[in-house]
Amino acid sequence: MTVDAHHHVWDLSVRDQDWIRGAELRSLRRNFTLADLAPEARAAGVDRTVLVQTVTVAEETPEFLALAAEHELVAGVVGWTDLTRPGIADELARLRELPGGRFLKGIRHQVQGEPDPEWLLRADVQRGLAAVAGAGLVYDLVVLPHQLPACAKAAAGVPRLTFVLDHLGKPPIASGEHEPWATALRTLAALPNTVAKLSGLVTEADPASWTTDDLRPYTDTALEAFGPGRLMFGSDWPVCTLAATYSQVSETTRELTSGLSAAERSAVYEGTAKRVYGL
Template structure:
């Protein structure tokens, strides 16, 4: 196996107020997670770098990740946060474009109303990204796929990537509406997808690889190896698994794929999508 990039992980200094989404059921991750915690896991699993993704909605978060990246060269890129609805969005994007580590932005749309991606102010922000060559990570629950389909259709020149395969309800095994949405959104050339965040949508205590397989089948049938990239979703994955187990689950699933396709999923697609320095 050649180099690998973890296209989706987070860092934080735990703040119980700001990080209130990390409730008591997720007590395993109610603490700080910083680059020195991740590096041994990356090394052990043959990863040469990662993309750090925002976990809270503030420009301070973006600056926090920039600071970490400036001190840790294995952080190859950052997906930050900026208020895409702001009147001065182009000015803010111009400001952040001076830092080459920032590759794109994300908003926690899964926490918004289902019509959020139809909002004029949000779409105005999306329309401003391309001038600065920024990507956009789509973080949604599967019920929000119709709105995401509308978004990617209306912005054909914007590069999008779906986080966590759009969060299907793996625990219940109900996949019909999610599958229909994935089949539709995968038709758009400007959309990629991260193989990430699956174990936390499954039964945390009792999941097994066979629970994930039907969902992986759908993702691979529709996106193909050319538009898929691996992301661990560390440290969130710790509520249901551990870093190495999640890596091995995907290793086993794609073990019969060609070396060329495996390299795309582990490495090349993330490099190309985020324009990472190798």
Template structure:
């Protein structure tokens, strides 16, 4: 069975998503019910919700909205990775509020579409350090050229558990492996960073990708981090741009066909269960 560590739910009637105006294929409701039907058929037994970069004024409303859905009968939701703004002075108070809620498992600040310098500020870095001892993780979503900045954050806060999303966002469509390959090997040397096998079908050619197109990127990520420091995520509904949930699950099984049963278990559920106490 699989634990999905990267599920996005979209509810246009409840929350505002400014970025969706530029993503027409995703600019509709993607509810839990639609996901759960597909997920159960694919062997997914539980999921963590990943923040969807809602309007800043809606950040805490998104968490409340997702938590309410987790309390409904038959929900697959077991926790949430919520949005945050470490570059702002109100982060300390925000962190204190979130720590009181066991449903919240970690944080993410979208960085790959933001100026490179955002994570360089002293305030941003001081606020990341505040996560030390909290038990809450921090997801890093960065472009390959930004991975050195992610490394800097990991080095500044060695007691914080970081999660590198989407295999480091490689340009699979362009078949670009450098400097991504070198940067991935370097960040994986930090024991407080784990790699997330997710998102890659959205970075491949949507009309023609195959398992072999994905293999160099997925295998290098797993090889760099090792089976004890990788987790799996669907990136639903973004994965619908590259074939959908069932297609990505099938591709994953093909990619790890040569692994041992224990290694497969670690990637697909065991590491996530341990790290987020699911």
């Protein structure tokens, strides 16, 4: 089995994706469905996927759970709910009781959009993270490099919760800078309750001229810091289409991990995702 641990779908007739603004994102302003994804995934040898939230709208998570119940391709959902609400534990339990609720595997919030670089350390957020851990779910981190130190503090503060770093914390690949991102990533990786996704990297590079070698210093750093047993492949489809096709992302990641043993590659492409998300 090969697992794509990170992709999205959306239907603009259901709701707008208000983050899709500007000429550079124009190609994303259309519907992207599981029917669109399925042949791409099959061609890349992907058997199962994890569907990840896109907007901070409560209705999206139940919709994604229902999709997972209807489509064999989706093995898990990372949804959104308000971590700061006083009744967060009850809300997580309610989501688990919905149609497809068994597919809820994690929660994510667009921390990258929060102006406070230490948003994750707020008392109400920490209480919410503890509730996510109590529900047996994981927490996906979508952050920018300057927010990585707070991620490490949050993970240390809630040791029962597994934190999944999306897109390696969005390293500055386009500029070629390595620090302070690399040091912050290693600090996070030093905590045993953290894992990361080899995802979303082609759109952090120059979308028009990126090469595999542009990505390699960042994936090599992640492989060294986390090890293959705490890394997982994710396409970040359809956002990746701004810079690459699904097959190009898959092929590039396989090239970047070609030096691993068969067992290590199996972890990146299946084992880590199955273990972390309970697929």
